[in-house]
Amino acid sequence: MSQHKIIYDTDPGVDDAMALVFQARHPAIELLGLTSVFGNATIQTTTRNARFLAGRFAPGVPVAQGAAAPLKRIAPDPLAWIHGDNGLGNIALDMSGAATLDERPAHRFIIDAVRAHPGEVTLVAVGPLTNLALALADDPQFATLVKQVVIMGGAFGTDGVLGNVTPAAEANILGDPDAADRVFGAQWPVAIVGLDVTQRTIMSHDYLASLRERGGAAGQFVWDVSRHYEAFHEESAQLKGIYVHDSSAVAYVLAPHLYSTRRGPVRVLTEGIAVGQTIQKPATMPVPAPAWDSRPACEVCVDVDVDGMLALYEKTILGTL
Ligand code: BDR
Ligand code: CA
Numbered sequence: 579m580s581q582h583k584i585i586y587d588t589d590p591g592v593d594d595a596m597a598l599v600f601q602a603r604h605p606a607i608e609l610l611g612l613t614s615v616f617g618n619a620t621i622q623t624t625t626r627n628a629r630f631l632a633g634r635f636a637p638g639v640p641v642a643q644g645a646a647a648p649l650k651r652i653a654p655d656p657l658a659w660i661h662g663d664n665g666l667g668n669i670a671l672d673m674s675g676a677a678t679l680d681e682r683p684a685h686r687f688i689i690d691a692v693r694a695h696p697g698e699v700t701l702v703a704v705g706p707l708t709n710l711a712l713a714l715a716d717d718p719q720f721a722t723l724v725k726q727v728v729i730m731g732g733a734f735g736t737d738g739v740l741g742n743v744t745p746a747a748e749a750n751i752l753g754d755p756d757a758a759d760r761v762f763g764a765q766w767p768v769a770i771v772g773l774d775v776t777q778r779t780i781m782s783h784d785y786l787a788s789l790r791e792r793g794g795a796a797g798q799f800v801w802d803v804s805r806h807y808e809a810f811h812e813e814s815a816q817l818k819g820i821y822v823h824d825s826s827a828v829a830y831v832l833a834p835h836l837y838s839t840r841r842g843p844v845r846v847l848t849e850g851i852a853v854g855q856t857i858q859k860p861a862t863m864p865v866p867a868p869a870w871d872s873r874p875a876c877e878v879c880v881d882v883d884v885d886g887m888l889a890l891y892e893k894t895i896l897g898t899l
Contacts, residue, residue: 582831583608583698583725585688587644588824589617589705589753590627592660592667592807597704597824599796602635604894606832610691610699612641612677613684617705617753619656619665621646624705625679627665632677635796641677644684645708648754657749660810667806685712689720696723700831704730704824706753707761714764721766730827731758732772732844732856736880739773740855747854748773751846755854759846762856768876770844771827772856775837775882779826782819783808785888793895800895822887829887830879836890838881843873 584607588594601607612632614625625643632639647653662668680687688709692699701724703710714721731750733740741747751758762768786808790801804820811817830837841861847853858878859870893899 581606581608582700583610583695584700584702584831585610585613585691587613587615587684587688587701587703587705587709588628589615589619589624590631591618591624591665591705591824592662592803593820593822593824594618594704595627595631595666595803596800597828598631599635599800600825600828600891600894603796603897604832605899609636609639611639611680611687613644613687613709614641615644615684615705615709616646616653617750618661619658620653623656623665626673627671629676629679630666630671630673633675637675639677640680640687642680642682642684642687645712648706648708649711649756651754654753660807662806667803669802684709685716688713689717692720692723698725700725701727702827702831703727704750704827706750707731707757708754711754711757711760714760721764724766726831727761727766727768728771728827728830729761729768730771730776730824732770734772734774734856734858734878734880736774737778739777742773744854746847746852748856751856752854755846755848758856759848762844762846762876763873765874768874769830769839770856770876770878771830771837772879775879776823776826777821778882779822779884779887780817780819781822781888785819785892789892789895796895825891826882826887829890833886833890836883836886837879839877840880841875841877843870844876844878845869845873
């Protein structure tokens with residue numbers, strides 16, 4: 579099995595936590611560190627949660643604290659009605675084994691780890707992209723040393739969906755649209771796993787119950803942490819289950835064949851009523867588009883093998899790969 583050295587840039591967050599367990603349990607993933615960012619909750623809360631998660635599921639993996647607010651805006655309010663008051667579905671958090679905090683800010687941690695392993699590190703970013711943009715600003719050359727950046731964020735309308743927090747924007751991109759536009763335009767290979775595929779991938783109530791029954795402590799945790807999140811999905815989308823956002827980015831790293839992608843540069847609207855909207859110019863589109871044409875192509879996920887993705891997550895939690 580090929581190995582993936584990953585830095586997990588995250589705003590935990592219930593689905594962030596489920597994706598961390600996925601990574602911690604998959605034998606092909608070597609977690610180099612967790613970097614926190616504001617988003618689903620304040621930076622204090624997401625950092626505390628990252629320390630809890632690393633200590634519980636990935637002992638020895640360091641955590642570095644990242645940005646408290648977007649590059650050019652004030653921090654958004656915590657999404658307590660989605661992720662709970664504590665960001666982790668209101669479950670009790672025993673901090674006795676929590677990871678210690680690295681002394682470096684997240685963006686510096688990322689740069690140092692990439693420079694220590696040139697060409698080998700995958701950045702999995704599942705929150706606002708502020709830490710990645712700060713790293714680019716601090717050390718513009720380091721981008722060329724990153725193996726791949728896999729982002730959960732954005733929406734490209736393939737299912738008629740352009741957003742989940744506004745009609746035009748997905749939460750992580752709206753969290754810091756300026757950062758997202760810089761990250762999509764940098765000299766590194768970017769894959770974007772957005773709502774087009776994450777809202778097509780649903781863990782049903784029964785699927786989650788089966789993980790609880792058969793998945794030991796990890797399965798029980800996934801169940802416990804997702805109770806509040808599942809109730810939110812039922813209220814807001816009449817869904818008997820949950821959308822699989824952040825774990826889809828991990829699945830893309832492990833099994834890209836499960837996803838169909840479209841190549842082309844991506845821009846982010848940074849102002850106006852559609853702020854946070856992500857727009858790709860497909861590589862096959864013949865018209866000139868100066869705002870896109872000078873930028874590198876990104877891979878945008880447009881379809882997914884849902885059963886394959888869910889089976890990968892299940893086998894990883896159950897330890898039956
Ligand atoms: C994304 O927003 C956050 O609330 C989730 O953790 C996920 O990263 C989905 O739009
Ligand atoms: Ca997230």
